[in-house]
Amino acid sequence: MPRSRFWLFFFLVILVLLSLPWWAASFYTFLVAEIMTWSLFAMSFDLIYGFTGMLSLGHATFFGTGSYLFTLSAIHWQANLWVALLLSIVGSAIVAGIIGFFAVRARGTNFVVITIIFSLVIFYLSFYYKSITGGDDGLPMKPPDLSLGVLSFSLYDEPIANYYLVLVIVCLCFLFYRRLVSSPLGKIFLAIRSNEERTQHIGFNTLRYRLISFIISGAFSGLAGGLYTMTTHYSNNKLLHWTTSIDVVVWTIVGGAGTLMGPILGTGLFTFFREFISFHFKQYPIVIGIVLILFIVFVPQGLLGLVLGRFRRERS
């Protein structure tokens, strides 16, 4: 997308999101805040899958870790908001570094299996240490207040303050990712996805760059988990479950992997879909499965990939 058109589109979306609390019911404000946190998770997954070519089926580990670190630091250490969010990022980055150290050495199916195994181990650990994690029941929490100099907002009592904070952080993360993927580092990730052997033979240590991508993705997934908990006021080990990992794969593939904005689109569509359809149709995961299969077979580039492809063809 041309730069000027991108910024026009970006500011229009921001305008709509900024005004949303003034014209939409509070339920929608909450739902969009939740979608934004999931979107950050999906963008982070897109970095390793869409841009670096590594399919992780255990990415919920980082989202869940971020969520729990946010909750536990607020409950047990009374950490302030920024420290709690920082812990979500750093803690998830460390977990990603440990898992990634082993995973990036494997390729293809072996990589997928390693990410699943680590994710299962951490999920079952969360059951085993139920006294810490709350297990199935989860841990309710009250997010720390947002302090901006002399101003202070209760994120618990004022969901609009929470909404705007999530909006600002997710927008900054989006802009960070956008710059990252067009930077030399991002181009190396793309080269690895395109042809890893060639990338090695021109002098890049691909193991190192795969690990960097994995850690960045894990860190921002952790931040997404922290923001999610800040919005929903609880952590639950379902966030570490493999189905959460599958969700993010579906959103990214349907939206368009390797486009950054596609995963946001996919997340928005599926979260709305889940919110409204699952009330009436309990078997909705079956529908999601069918939609995913149809997309993989007929629209492998995803919705946004399809649109951008048409756009490029029209220009050329």
Place this chain on the structure above:
Amino acid sequence: MSDWLLETSLLSKRFKGLLAVDRVNFHLSRGQLYAIIGPNGAGKTTFFNLITGRLSSTEGSIFFQGKDITNHPSHEISKRGIARTFQITSIFPDLTVKENIWMGSLSRKKLINPFLESSQIQDLRLKTEEILNLVNLQDKQSMLAENLSHGDQRLLEIGIALSTSPQLLLLDEPTAGMSAEESVRTANRIRDLSDRITILIIEHDMDIVMGIADHITVFDQGRVIAEGPPVAIQENPEVQEVYLGT
């Protein structure tokens, strides 16, 4: 310290029961065009794979500019100044032609601000343009690499290798799959390149090898059976018997 640019000493590679490369002593000096020939399965590509770290050797050593590079990873060997192309074209298919070349140049930058926009790195842009001109792909620079013709993809692969500013370029059957006309054009380009850079080429087309190489090494069943200038190789009875079948 030896004066050879590349030297192998008793280099061997065994795949279970098969000795693909058998105690090969090989050396080349700067500024010439060397060729390796031999029948299929002679161990030529395996030899390339050992030099470039794609395979690890069973025995023996490889020295580049007097430094031991035996079993070093591919990326380190590339950084030391050895670039290669593959028998089956290896490019970045979903990047543009320009980006393909740019990636190679990027690999030689020591310090890069990771958040700089790629297009803002001026010296890489100039280097990319120079290589695009060298391989004559400047008119196709915005095309996706996967959409190039086979011949152009082979040239692009050479361009990627050149963009890493190598001191030694290994070309594995660069004219494979090309029409006769494309082959001649590519051979001429390789000959021109050898004025700037040392080249080691594996090639099956004898006319091309005899026309461009300064020095030829003949492999058979993993061993070096002859080496010397093209005329001497053509007249060597062992080569004629083993390779040319006469």
